[in-house]
Amino acid sequence: MNTFFLIAIVVLIFLVIFQISKASEYVSILKGEEKARKQNNKINGFLMIAFLILGLIGVWWCNDLLYPKTLLPHGAGSSEGNSIDTMMWITIVITGIVFFITQILLFWFSFRYQESDKRKAYYFTHNNKLEIIWTGVPAITLTILVVFGLKYWFKFTADAPKNSQVIEITGHQFGWEIRYPGRDGILGRKNYKLTDPAKGNPLGVDWSDAASHDDVHVPTTMHVVVNRPVKLVINSQDVIHDVGLPQFRLKMDAVPGTPTTLWFTPILTTKEMAKKTGNPDFVYEISCDQMCGRSHFTMRGVIVVETQKEFNEWWIKQRPEYLKAKQFLTTTADSTKTVALENHQGSIIK
Amino acid sequence: MNNEEVLHEKPLVVHDAGHAIHEHHHQSFITKYIFSQDHKMISKQYLLTGIIWAVIGGFFSVIFRLQLGFPDQTFPFLEDIFGHWAKGGRLDTEFYYALVTMHGTILVFFVLTAGLSGTFSNFLIPLQVGARDMASPFLNMLSYWFFFLASIVMFSSLFLQTGPASGGWTIYPPLSALGDAMDGSKGGMDFWLTSIALFIISVLLGGLNYITTVLNMRTKGMYMTRLPLTVWSFLFTAILGVLTFPVLLSAVVLLLFDRHLGTSFYLSDIVIGGKILPNEGGSPILFQHLFWFLGHPEVYIIALPAMGITSEVISTNSRKPIFGYMAMVGSFFAIASLSFLVWAHHMFVSGMNPFLGSFFVLFTLLIAVPSAIKVFNWLTTLWKGNIHFTPGMLFAIGFVSLFISGGLTGIWLGNSALDLHLHDTYFVIAHFHLVMGVASMFGMFAGVYHWYPKMFGRFMNHTLSYLHFWISFIGAYFIFWPMHYEGLAGMPRRYYDFSNWESFKMFGGLNEFISITAIIVFAAQFLFIFNFFYSMYKGRKVTERNKNPWHSTTMEWTTPIHPPHGNWVSEIPEVHRWPYDYGKDGRDFIAQTEPVGADESKH
Incomplete structure (x- = not known):
């Protein structure tokens, strides 16, 4: 009934407009x-x-x-x-x-x-001086913007500072996986053909690389230390995703087969930012900014920026992923190892 | 091929003055209205198809705006229309993305490419350069029918069980390459690719014709420097199309290979739905390069004709010559050439080499210079004019305003460091809708209102057109201006629902406002559509007395009120001057066909 009413009103409005318009013509x-x-x-x-x-x-x-x-x-x-x-x-x-x-x-x-009947249009076809001015001024202004822009661009896309904390983030439909290198500071090698969530290896880590044995894998939430540069190594398992970090003003695509990187230096902890924005629920969110499928809009990650002390407290509770996967390795050790070795030259990230 | 030869190839056209009109009665309905080789009829076919697509594409945007504006509500009528895509009156997320994808594809390709340059290049090139028809009327006819086929294929995809393509109009693989990634990448994507392939053929056939006609078939005295700016813009548009659309075809074909033949052009290291795919060594970024090599010039394929139409309409209705004719042509040239060197500014965050990116920053910001020249020239054309606010003129002024608003934000996005933040947010949506979406739509409206009397020999209702203009113009700013702020909050585009995001959920009320405005503006377009069709039959007739209703100098107004196939009944008039002699020597306007007087002042 309501819809019918609405349609009737719209049609009526159109009719009135049309009649007025026709009358105005007469x-x-x-x-x-x-x-x-x-x-x-x-x-x-x-x-x-x-x-x-x-x-x-x-x-x-x-x-x-x-x-x-x-x-x-x-x-x-x-x-x-x-x-x-x-x-x-x-x-x-x-x-x-x-x-x-x-x-x-x-x-x-x-x-x-x-x-106006009083005025005659002014026959004015061109004026070189004017045209040179308004070609020159925009060109100079834009040069300034280009110089500024490229200065920052090269700064942000240069190699990450040496003291950066390296963290790997992998996108898949529809979530983020985060992997930390352990004590050795090296992320273990991966090969997508080894991916097998049932055997405790959802990221396709190549366990034959000893560097992987102390790597820590956590879903969704990334912990980083304030004032220490973070270098993200970005991967995707299926389609293109994008690590969008609005509060850090940065983003970078996650491309299957082509790892990308992004680094930044967080300067405010989550708590400080919550105070600053006056929003007690504030969190640094990772939004997927590249259309990736039907639940693209739910692909949310979180970054917790905290002090070194808080980070250490969290870190100490984490267990390497290898410990969980090992049980499968001992039962089917031979076959896994062969596959791992065969694919030695696959996609490697260090 | 010269003008007369074109005519003599076909039986049913003008042979000499006296019989021209009578002979037209022999044309059957099919040769006159359907498989017509008359550029004027083909242009109307393009326009009509464009309007139908615009209604469909616009309607889709209204539907997904309902979801964005009212995420918690259900609309039972949606289930009546879309069935299982909107169960319980709530859009399926997959279908939401299908609507977004189809809205983009339809508007970019079918409305603003075919509907805009297809309509006006066809209609105006022969009439304004003084040719009896296109260089090849037959290929011209084929061009429309390939477009029609493309339309049919795209339209059919809407009825597939798995739905039409839904990976965004840019169809980035791997999402678009793998049926397992989303339903829209199943059959719908094959339909999409087939349709676009057909569409590319149409653009090439049309474009080659436009170029040849402009270069070879100008009437006596119509030097290139005497071409109206509309024709210049169509020429550059056609050149861009011919040089870039084939690259899209290659991207499309390779994607089809990846989909069906097991190749790995774009695919590497993929695990999807628990399946480990064998493809290795491909690069999804390759597709983005190929796509945007067309995709960015495509933006200018859309914008240039609107600029040309705007220049012509502003000059005519200011009763003043266009300011800086050569600078206008030069800036067309500059925009067209630079548009080949800026494509990767869509890919700053794709993982592309940053050093390469810096060149694209440079060229992208450089393109702002010719655009600025154009704006300043339009403003100077208005200055000290005697402005007639015809409906066409209102839309042309609207074009300039929207072009400025949308163009300036291009300077933000083209600067890669800022793009790191703003890429794929609502800021981008606001930017391109203003600068190429709505602005070019306005250019198209300006063209329709301005040349309607020539197309149909009748006038449109002015009151309706004024209403149409003011609602659309104010509405466009209401819709897209606040989106800049959403973008500055980092709000990503292509999201179905923001309510779970701490960072983006504060814009609920604004999204509701935008959606309501969008519905009103969409409804207001029916004022135009009604006016368009009603006036075709009932509009006031153009008479001999006001045969040149806007007092234009250009050649199309020297043809009969209903130009026959062949345009001029007797010989094609000779051209003696440039097309912008408005207000010269105290005369309101001097037609291009009038010989230069002995005591006329020089400009």
Whole structure:
């Protein structure tokens, strides 16, 4: 009944609009078309300037309403993120100036130079000086932005600092797996053909590599230490995913067959950030930012940024994955080993 | 092939002045309306198909906006329409992605490529350069029918049990290559790939025709430097299409191989649904390179015709010459050439070599320069004009405004360091919808309103068009402006539901507002559609007196009110001047076909 009512109203509105429009056409013929046209011209000219003024107010109002909900007011959770914010502000100012000037001119000109019997259009075909100015000025401004941008880009994509904590993160439909190198600081070799969750090896670690024996695997939640650079080694098991870290202002695709890396330095612990944002439930989330299938939007991970002490307390409770997988290895040791050796040259990550 | 030869190849066209109109009555319904070789009819076919697709594509966006705006509610009517895809009135997540994918594919390829450049290149090139028809009317006809076939295949995919393609319109493998990855990558993806392959053939046939016609079939005196900017834009669009669409075809074919022949172009090291696949050594990034080598020029294939139409409409209705004609042509050239060198700015976070990325940053920001020149030239064209707000003009001004708003955020996204943060967020959605989606739609509306009298010999209702403009224009900003803020909060695109995310769940109310606006704007488009079809039969007729209703200088208005196949009844007029002599020497306008007077001032 409700739907029917709604449809009836919509149809009615359309009918009314249509009748008015048709009538206005007849009226304009009666009034004299030229006169009606000029009247319409005045109305649209007025609407142009009205749109400009209301639009500018709207831009301010929208900003007032939504700016607090963006990430900008609280600052980034990483030092790289703060650099990106700085660059974003420079870009906002430059593009903002251009935006306001050009939009104001556009609607002001439209209003100011609307048709009038008194004015003759000015025959003005080109002016080299003007054109050189407005080719040159954007070119110089953009050069500044390029230089800034590339400076940061090369910084962020350069090798991670030596003291980085290396952590592997692997995406699959629809979740994240996190692997830490153990005491040796080396991630054990992997070979996707060894993947077998039933035998305690969901990531396809090659147990024949001794470096893998102290590696720790945890699902979903990553623990990192504040103020220590983190280097993520990013993998995917099936389709392309993306490690999206909005509070750190970074992201990088997880590509099957092609490991990628990303590093950043968290500067605020989860607790500090919760205080800063005034949101007690705050967590650093990992969002999958590359369409990956039907439950793409549920592919959530968490990063807990904590002090070294808190991290140590957590770390001490973790057991290497190998201990769990070993039972399967002893029962079927021979066959696993052969497969492992055969695929020695497979995808290797260190 | 010159103009006359084109005509003499076919039986039913103008041979000489007197018989032209009579002979037209001999055409059967099929040769006149269906398998027509008349560029004007083909253009109308493109337009009509484009409109139908636009309604479907727009409707899909309304459906998925319902989900985004009202994630907790159910809409029982959805189950009536979509059956098992919307059980209990709630969209299946897989189907949500199918809708998103189809919305993108339809709008990008079928509406804004075929519907925009297909319609106006076909309609305006012969009329504005002074040709009787396209260089090859037969291939031109085939071009439409390949598009039609592509449409049929794509439309059929909507009825598959496993649904249409649903991996996003960019169909990145491995997601699109593996049926196990999602239902849409089963039969739907084969339909998608077949349809796009057919579509590419259509674009190539059309494009080659446009290029040849512009280069070889201009009337006497129509030097390249006397071409209206519309024709320049169509020429560059066609060149871009011809050079880049074949690359997409290669990407499509390789993907088909990976899907069905067991090759590993894009696949490596995959474990899916517990199965370990044998493919090794491929790279999904290869596909992204091939895809975006088309994908980015495609953006300009969409934007350039809208720019051309805007230039023409703004100049005509400001009663003033376009400012900096040569700079406009130059910037078309610059945009078209640079567009080949920027594709990888879609791939900054794909794991691509960062050093390579730096070049793409440079070229991407460089492309802002010719775009800026265009905007400044449009503004200067308005300055000191005598502006007539015809419906076409309103949409052209709207185009400029949207192009500025959307273009400026391109400077953010093209800078790779910022893209690290903003990539694949709602900021991107806002950016490209403004700059190429809505803006080009506005360019298309400007074109339809401006050339409708020439297409159908009748006028559209002005009151309806004004309403259509203001609702669409305000609505476009209501929808896409706030999305920038969602993007600045890092909100990812292509999410079905945000309510489980601590970082993104605060925009519930805003999403509701956007969805409601989107529904209203979608409904307002029916004002246009109704106006379009109603005026075809009931609109006020164009008469001999107002045969050139906007007082334009260009050649299409010198044809009869209902131009026959062959366009001009007698000889094609000769061109004596550039197309922008508005307000010269105190005269409102001087047609291109008028010889230069002895005491006329030079510009």
